[in-house]
Amino acid sequence: MLETNTYNYQEALIRYQEKIKAVAAQEMVLNLGPQHPSTHGVLRLELITDGEIVKEVIPHIGYLHRCFEKHGESLNYAQIIPYTDRMDYLASMNNNHAFVMGVERMLGIENNIPKRVEYIRVLVCELNRIASHLIAIGTYGIDIGAFTPFLWCFRDREHIMNMLEWASGARMLYNYIWVGGLFYDIPVGFEKRCEEFVAYFKPKMKELNQLLTDNQIFISRTANVGVLPLDVAINYGCSGPMLRGSGLKYDLRRVDEYSVYPEIDFEIPFAKGEIGQVGDCWNRYKVRIDEIEESLKIIEQCVKKLTKEHKRTTEFDPRALVPKKTVPKAQDFYVRAENPKGEIGFYFIADGRSDKPFRVKSRGPSFCNLSVLPEISKGVMIADLVAIIGSLDIVLGEVDR
Amino acid sequence: MIIHKIKEILIAKFGDTVIIDEELDQKQPALIIDPDLIDQVCLTLRNHEELWFDFLSCLTGVDYGLEQKKFGVTYHLSSIIKNHQIVLKTFKENDREINNLPVFKSICAVYKAAEWHEREAFDLCGIYFENHPDLRRILLPDDWEGYPLRKDYQTAENYHQIKIDF
Numbered sequence: 001m002l003e004t005n006t007y008n009y010q011e012a013l014i015r016y017q018e019k020i021k022a023v024a025a026q027e028m029v030l031n032l033g034p035q036h037p038s039t040h041g042v043l044r045l046e047l048i049t050d051g052e053i054v055k056e057v058i059p060h061i062g063y064l065h066r067c068f069e070k071h072g073e074s075l076n077y078a079q080i081i082p083y084t085d086r087m088d089y090l091a092s093m094n095n096n097h098a099f100v101m102g103v104e105r106m107l108g109i110e111n112n113i114p115k116r117v118e119y120i121r122v123l124v125c126e127l128n129r130i131a132s133h134l135i136a137i138g139t140y141g142i143d144i145g146a147f148t149p150f151l152w153c154f155r156d157r158e159h160i161m162n163m164l165e166w167a168s169g170a171r172m173l174y175n176y177i178w179v180g181g182l183f184y185d186i187p188v189g190f191e192k193r194c195e196e197f198v199a200y201f202k203p204k205m206k207e208l209n210q211l212l213t214d215n216q217i218f219i220s221r222t223a224n225v226g227v228l229p230l231d232v233a234i235n236y237g238c239s240g241p242m243l244r245g246s247g248l249k250y251d252l253r254r255v256d257e258y259s260v261y262p263e264i265d266f267e268i269p270f271a272k273g274e275i276g277q278v279g280d281c282w283n284r285y286k287v288r289i290d291e292i293e294e295s296l297k298i299i300e301q302c303v304k305k306l307t308k309e310h311k312r313t314t315e316f317d318p319r320a321l322v323p324k325k326t327v328p329k330a331q332d333f334y335v336r337a338e339n340p341k342g343e344i345g346f347y348f349i350a351d352g353r354s355d356k357p358f359r360v361k362s363r364g365p366s367f368c369n370l371s372v373l374p375e376i377s378k379g380v381m382i383a384d385l386v387a388i389i390g391s392l393d394i395v396l397g398e399v400d401r
Numbered sequence: 402m403i404i405h406k407i408k409e410i411l412i413a414k415f416g417d418t419v420i421i422d423e424e425l426d427q428k429q430p431a432l433i434i435d436p437d438l439i440d441q442v443c444l445t446l447r448n449h450e451e452l453w454f455d456f457l458s459c460l461t462g463v464d465y466g467l468e469q470k471k472f473g474v475t476y477h478l479s480s481i482i483k484n485h486q487i488v489l490k491t492f493k494e495n496d497r498e499i500n501n502l503p504v505f506k507s508i509c510a511v512y513k514a515a516e517w518h519e520r521e522a523f524d525l526c527g528i529y530f531e532n533h534p535d536l537r538r539i540l541l542p543d544d545w546e547g548y549p550l551r552k553d554y555q556t557a558e559n560y561h562q563i564k565i566d567f
Contacts, residue, residue: 237514
């Protein structure tokens with residue numbers, strides 16, 4: 001006979017409601033969001049403010065919850081890939097890649113994937129990484145009050161969107177990387193266009209740096225604001241540019257050495273605190289700027305490989321290894337990969353009988369990165385809070401899944 | 402292999418009963434830990450200078466289905482400095498009654514990252530975490546009934562008299 005426990009499951013909710021009720025007379029409860037443009041989507045923050053000072057931040061999320069995990073339990077592995085697109089919809093390729101990598105490792109075919117397929121995967125992932133960081137930078141500018149970088153970033157991002165649309169047929173939600181291969185080979189002339197894009201984009205980055213990175217107004221708004229110490233970042237499970245912005249040189253592309261990243265030469269940018277101090281908003285922003293440069297390097301190397309060693313042949317079939325039916329052995333598997341936002345993870349439980357996962361859990365980097373917000377925004381001004389939210393670079397599609 | 406070292410360290414500290422079972426033949430070997438000791442085990446793994454598991458990658462609440470009558474929580478820990486990973490699993494039997502949730506120990510005091518993950522597990526799987534500082538629902542509305550990721554979940558037809566079409 002099992003014992004019945006006597007916990008009150010509503011206790012925390014009641015405690016929270018009491019806290020809001022008991023707010024002192026000189027304080028004010030202020031709702032920031034869910035429709036506020038600087039919350040980057042449908043994030044609602046409940047602020048307890050004393051004048052202009054934020055005493056406490058209570059995030060409320062879930063406005064964009066689309067039951068990814070429940071859907072995952074009733075679809076087969078190949079059918080889940082489009083759902084991963086819609087998690088972090090600014091970096092769909094990277095989500096596809098992480099998910100597909102997990103399924104391939106469960107099937108044990110990860111070493112059979114042709115090199116050309118892997119290089120194309122890395123190429124499109126890095127293009128998507130640049131697009132994602134451009135959004136992060138552009139919208140960060142607009143949060144701070146700089147309108148021009150936003151337009152410039154979107155102009156440049158549009159080139160990437162057009163290229164990826166050319167390859168996959170969709171502008172944002174690609175479903176391009178499949179288990180065991182790709183949807184199609186990249187179109188003829190794609191490599192050339194990548195080269196043209198890199199040549200076009202490098203001077204644009206210089207312009208953007210002059211406009212925003214070294215801008216004194218921007219520095220005043222972001223340097224020394226929202227400092228996230230490294231130990232706090234690790235304890236809260238922050239990853240990606242958040243962790244590197246706190247001064248740790250840690251990138252899963254190098255740590256796990258997955259796909260063809262070991263064959264590619266690139267650096268891991270991390271905050272050095274040239275301006276402000278390590279862990280503040282400016283340093284997190286700077287890590288993203290530096291990562292764009294590194295992604296451009298990766299793209300150049302991939303294009304070189306794709307035109308020389310692993311060039312297009314008539315007999316190359318990117319779908320050759322795509323399984324007709326994906327039935328992994330009974331096992332648990334956790335896969336992690338470096339998304340533009342941080343460590344994206346998928347935890348699968350396969351029962352060994354069906355082509356549907358018994359349970360699939362996604363660990364969204366934005367979800368963990370957002371959870372540190374109440375910690376680093378105690379006692380800041382409301383205007384600084386907006387700067388901090390922007391520097392986290394969250395995508396609510398992934399926070400809420 | 403790191404898992405053998407972890408076993409030695411845990412058995413030396415907590416005795417033989419702490420590791421209930423192990424899954425070593427898997428691609429990612431896992432240890433099945435006594436659910437009453439999981440917070441202590443995590444603390445030990447984090448603070449031990451040879452293991453240094455400072456990063457909680459993922460925390461998953463799992464409903465193992467109607468036949469098995471058990472719930473589980475899986476912890477994926479990793480070490481940034483030492484670059485290794487470990488999977489810990491805990492299980493508890495439960496009769497699936499809506500007012501008798503399975504109770505696990507919260508590891509929020511060890512990893513702050515667990516706070517939102519545990520709220521999510523509570524919200525979607527109906528797993529209660531003892532000593533959690535703020536165990537409210539996180540993704541669903543506060544007045545939602547039932548736990549959607551349970552295998553016996555019946556889809557709600559109405560929410561506040563609004564019909565849910567899908």
